[in-house]
Amino acid sequence: MSVVLRGGRIIDSEGERTLDVELGEDGRIAAVGTGLSGDVNLDASGCVISPGFVDLHAHLREPGLEEAETIQTGARGGSLGGYTALVAMPNTDPTTDCVAVVEQVRALGGRSTCEIIPTAAMTMGRDGVDMAPMGELVDAGVGIFTDDGTGLQDPRLMRRIMEYSTGLGRRLGRPVVLAQHCEVSALSAGGHMHEGEWSSRLGIPGQPAEAEELMVMRDIALVRMTGAHLHFQHLSTASSVAMVRGAKAAGLPVTAEATTHHFTLTDAACASYDPVFKVHPPLRTDVDVRAIREGLADGTIDAIATDHAPHAPHMKELPFDQAPPGMLGLETAFALALGESGLDLPEVLALLSWRPAAIAGVADRHGAPLVPGAPANLCVLDPDETWTVSGAAMASLSSNTPYEGRTLRGRVRHTIRAGVPVVVDGEALL
Amino acid sequence: MSAATGRRTDGGGGGHLLGIDGMDRSDIEEILDLTDTFAEIGRRPIPKVPALRGRTVATVFFEGSTRTRMSFEAAARRLSADTVSFSAGTSSLSKGESIRDTVEVVASYGADLLVVRHSMAGTAHRVAGWTDLSVVNAGDGCHEHPTQALLDCYTVRERRGSLDGMRIAIVGDIRNSRVARSNVLAFTALGAEVVLVAPATLLPPSILGWPVTVAHELDPILGDIDALYLLRIQSERITEGLIPSLREYASDFCLTASRVARMRSDALVLHPGPTNRGVEISAEAASDQRSVILDQVVNGVSVRMAVLFLLLGSGRQLGAVDAGDSVEGDR
Numbered sequence: 021m022s023v024v025l026r027g028g029r030i031i032d033s034e035g036e037r038t039l040d041v042e043l044g045e046d047g048r049i050a051a052v053g054t055g056l057s058g059d060v061n062l063d064a065s066g067c068v069i070s071p072g073f074v075d076l077h078a079h080l081r082e083p084g085l086e087e088a089e090t091i092q093t094g095a096r097g098g099s100l101g102g103y104t105a106l107v108a109m110p111n112t113d114p115t116t117d118c119v120a121v122v123e124q125v126r127a128l129g130g131r132s133t134c135e136i137i138p139t140a141a142m143t144m145g146r147d148g149v150d151m152a153p154m155g156e157l158v159d160a161g162v163g164i165f166t167d168d169g170t171g172l173q174d175p176r177l178m179r180r181i182m183e184y185s186t187g188l189g190r191r192l193g194r195p196v197v198l199a200q201h202c203e204v205s206a207l208s209a210g211g212h213m214h215e216g217e218w219s220s221r222l223g224i225p226g227q228p229a230e231a232e233e234l235m236v237m238r239d240i241a242l243v244r245m246t247g248a249h250l251h252f253q254h255l256s257t258a259s260s261v262a263m264v265r266g267a268k269a270a271g272l273p274v275t276a277e278a279t280t281h282h283f284t285l286t287d288a289a290c291a292s293y294d295p296v297f298k299v300h301p302p303l304r305t306d307v308d309v310r311a312i313r314e315g316l317a318d319g320t321i322d323a324i325a326t327d328h329a330p331h332a333p334h335m336k337e338l339p340f341d342q343a344p345p346g347m348l349g350l351e352t353a354f355a356l357a358l359g360e361s362g363l364d365l366p367e368v369l370a371l372l373s374w375r376p377a378a379i380a381g382v383a384d385r386h387g388a389p390l391v392p393g394a395p396a397n398l399c400v401l402d403p404d405e406t407w408t409v410s411g412a413a414m415a416s417l418s419s420n421t422p423y424e425g426r427t428l429r430g431r432v433r434h435t436i437r438a439g440v441p442v443v444v445d446g447e448a449l450l
Numbered sequence: 451m452s453a454a455t456g457r458r459t460d461g462g463g464g465g466h467l468l469g470i471d472g473m474d475r476s477d478i479e480e481i482l483d484l485t486d487t488f489a490e491i492g493r494r495p496i497p498k499v500p501a502l503r504g505r506t507v508a509t510v511f512f513e514g515s516t517r518t519r520m521s522f523e524a525a526a527r528r529l530s531a532d533t534v535s536f537s538a539g540t541s542s543l544s545k546g547e548s549i550r551d552t553v554e555v556v557a558s559y560g561a562d563l564l565v566v567r568h569s570m571a572g573t574a575h576r577v578a579g580w581t582d583l584s585v586v587n588a589g590d591g592c593h594e595h596p597t598q599a600l601l602d603c604y605t606v607r608e609r610r611g612s613l614d615g616m617r618i619a620i621v622g623d624i625r626n627s628r629v630a631r632s633n634v635l636a637f638t639a640l641g642a643e644v645v646l647v648a649p650a651t652l653l654p655p656s657i658l659g660w661p662v663t664v665a666h667e668l669d670p671i672l673g674d675i676d677a678l679y680l681l682r683i684q685s686e687r688i689t690e691g692l693i694p695s696l697r698e699y700a701s702d703f704c705l706t707a708s709r710v711a712r713m714r715s716d717a718l719v720l721h722p723g724p725t726n727r728g729v730e731i732s733a734e735a736a737s738d739q740r741s742v743i744l745d746q747v748v749n750g751v752s753v754r755m756a757v758l759f760l761l762l763g764s765g766r767q768l769g770a771v772d773a774g775d776s777v778e779g780d781r
Contacts (some may be wrong), residue, residue: 128682216656217658217659218657220654220656220657220658221632221660223591223594224570224572224594228655293571293575293576294576337549337580339568339569339570339572341591343572
């Protein structure tokens with residue numbers, strides 16, 4: 021059964037053209053041309069056909085916290101958001117710090133609607149003390165290591181992990197990526213939102229921007245020392261962006277992501293005392309939001325990520341200090357990036373698709389130009405459709421979206437994963 | 451007035467007192483004026499009126515407190531309301547227990563109004579969003595303690611007639627103080643000038659937008675203020691690295707007999723209690739004629755009577771409060 025996407029405008033890393041796309045039964049693009057017709061024709065008129073999105077930062081909660089999300093439900097939300105690949109964070113229970121858990125995540129991912137790219141922790145149990153068996157994990161196909169949820173505090177151990185990672189690139193076939201959640205815990209401890217004017221007024225203990233910036237500064241120095249590839253997760257402050265810009269100008273092998281919430285929301289949102297706005301790193305100020313947008317525009321920040329972090333409803337009905345940090349992101353990312361980043365559509369797609377695909381090491385199958393023979397991982401986007409965000413209506417098992425009730429512009433119409441339509445007309449099929 | 455931050459009086463009940471934030475001068479003065487009426491009741495041989503008979507006030511304290519709870523319960527009983535109480539020290543309340551569940555349980559006992567205290571800012575605001583009942587914030591973390599600020603304003607006004615043009619210094623752990631946040635708002639709303647006096651580590655990270663000035667030393671301003679508001683300092687501030695020792699703090703900021711003697715004769719000394727003698731204030735200074743610390747405690751009950759009465763309404767107009775009928779009661 022052949023499927024053709026008709027009447028759309030292709031935008032990929034090669035540029036822009038108005039052509040139909042025929043999906044082959046082998047999971048690849050069979051043909052690209054005009055006037056194509058298949059057994060099934062999906063309407064793409066008025067829409068953009070893009071390589072599927074790649075999220076560098078998703079918490080899918082499985083194994084261990086299946087009441088909040090599973091790999092299947094997380095992937096379904098990803099598909100609804102235009103994603104065809106999700107990089108799964110390793111702060112699972114048990115921690116993804118050994119080959120067995122990696123294989124479990126990959127196997128569960130194989131039955132989901134996205135490609136699930138397992139990452140592994142840098143240290144055992146994310147304890148920040150003992151290095152995980154990185155060689156074994158690399159041999160099992162892991163290309164990204166992170167203790168996300170916390171930063172790796174010990175500079176000596178971070179140096180050693182960086183050095184060790186540089187010796188594993190040949191086995192992986194590309195440089196190993198170390199992804200850091202930059203936060204000096206001694207400085208952020210006890211804080212539940214950004215420290216500043218709003219935290220002072222609200223009486224909520226804050227985390228200073230410097231808790232992030234000190235670790236960005238340290239890791240840039242250690243990259244200079246070791247040559248390891250360091251990926252900065254969820255940059256949130258103006259100074260962090262400036263330091264990464266400087267590191268790139270100096271030719272250091274660093275990359276960076278920013279989340280949708282860090283360029284669309286500020287710490288003022290915490291005035292509601294609703295922990296749906298509690299996230300680490302915390303929502304910052306207008307100045308920081310502007311700096312993130314500038315970093316996205318000038319290439320300092322390579323990718324828009326979600327830091328999709330589902331939490332069961334009762335976990336967000338706790339006092340602000342007791343509620344866990346994190347918010348949903350997969351189903352709102354495209355509309356927010358299109359509507360609020362200040363970037364035009366091709367730049368938005370680069371930040372959601374082919375640039376993160378390159379960092380994740382999956383550029384051969386995600387984010388690739390839409391040409392015959394390329395893997396058919398793609399999405400069809402209606403940049404003009406408006407819709408109202410509803411956490412309850414999302415595919416996620418959780419509903420902790422900070423955008424509840426907001427009307428957004430730009431929606432995913434269809435998503436194709438390995439040649440198979442998994443979202444059609446905005447509805448998940450699987 | 452914002453329902454989320456101020457007091458609502460839209461009908462008989464369902465209004466909240468969550469903070470001084472959002473209240474203007476006339477809102478505060480309305481409560482202080484009504485407090486006069488209830489203070490008079492407190493001076494009667496039988497200080498009890500039937501104003502809230504049949505209504506139930508629940509104190510829901512997730513953080514330990516004796517004085518504030520007793521003050522609210524005394525206020526409720528003087529108005530003939532029934533009281534129920536829930537308390538959970540943070541240590542006995544397991545992390546993750548749903549406060550929402552607790553609130554629903556307390557509400558099911560027939561409460562009309564919840565008096566809520568919690569160690570985290572914003573909890574009373576969240577509770578107000580979960581229930582149709584009236585909510586009074588009895589202290590939320592480092593955020594606000596509105597009835598404390600009201601009783602402090604009442605106490606100052608009682609002695610000085612008006613706060614207009616007064617210069618009030620708030621001294622001590624402002625960073626961690628809900629009392630300071632509420633009082634900055636209340637004192638300035640009533641026309642006073644506020645100066646915060648503390649080591650830099652005990653000030654909030656930002657005072658952008660606060661209508662205050664700042665000083666780091668007490669001695670130079672002692673003779674130049676109309677009221678001195680001393681805050682409690684807790685020994686945790688030493689382990690947190692905010693001050694080197696209570697001894698050093700006391701040497702710079704404790705109101706001793708010699709310091710109080712340098713204050714104007716008509717200046718006032720206030721403290722929300724309980725005092726740490728020898729740290730914030732010496733015994734001599736606490737018994738100085740300038741000290742109104744005991745007045746604060748007495749006025750606390752009257753102010754809370756006014757707040758409970760306003761929120762629960764009792765179906766009467768505020769201007770027609772008939773508080774004249776004492777009842778024989780359970781004294």
